[in-house]
Amino acid sequence: xxxxxxxxxxxxxxxxxxxxxxxxxxxxxxxxxxxxxxxxxxxxxxxxxxxxxxxxxxxxxxxxxxxxxxxxxxxxxxxxxxxxxxxxxxxxxxxxxxxxxxxxxxxxxxxxxxxxxxxxxxxxxxxxxxxxxxxxxxxxxxxxxxxxxxx
Numbered sequence: 001x002x003x004x005x006x007x008x009x010x011x012x013x014x015x016x017x018x019x020x021x022x023x024x025x026x027x028x029x030x031x032x033x034x035x036x037x038x039x040x041x042x043x044x045x046x047x048x049x050x051x052x053x054x055x056x057x058x059x060x061x062x063x064x065x066x067x068x069x070x071x072x073x074x075x076x077x078x079x080x081x082x083x084x085x086x087x088x089x090x091x092x093x094x095x096x097x098x099x100x101x102x103x104x105x106x107x108x109x110x111x112x113x114x115x116x117x118x119x120x121x122x123x124x125x126x127x128x129x130x131x132x133x134x135x136x137x138x139x140x141x142x143x144x145x146x147x148x149x150x151x
């Protein structure tokens with residue numbers, strides 16, 4: 001039983017100490033902080049820009065699906081069926097900005113870096129193969145000279 005516990009706990013410890021689990025935890029923390037920055041940009045910059053054509057807050061854009069919509073002071077619908085499409089638009093804008101920042105500031109530079117690294121590795125492999133081929137040719141010459149000296 002002790003070996004089984006050590007094996008399970010040891011396996012769990014090994015799982016936690018893997019680099020990709022720690023990287024994932026760091027990514028979640030940074031992602032949460034990044035989300036608040038993007039939400040602030042949407043609420044502080046994008047919503048007012050869109051609000052220049054209507055209300056200042058996208059959350060106030062709504063339509064009434066059925067009957068006259070009556071809203072109380074707390075913002076809850078008392079009668080009618082309101083469609084809150086402004087909040088959906090705000091969430092879509094937040095998503096698009098987040099995706100654009102992640103792509104242009106993280107994914108694109110990393111893919112370019114990895115492509116350059118792969119090209120460098122291919123070039124090194126070609127140089128290594130050429131050096132190896134030259135060494136093999138030199139060894140064949142030495143072998144041929146030694147064979148001709150024996151004859």
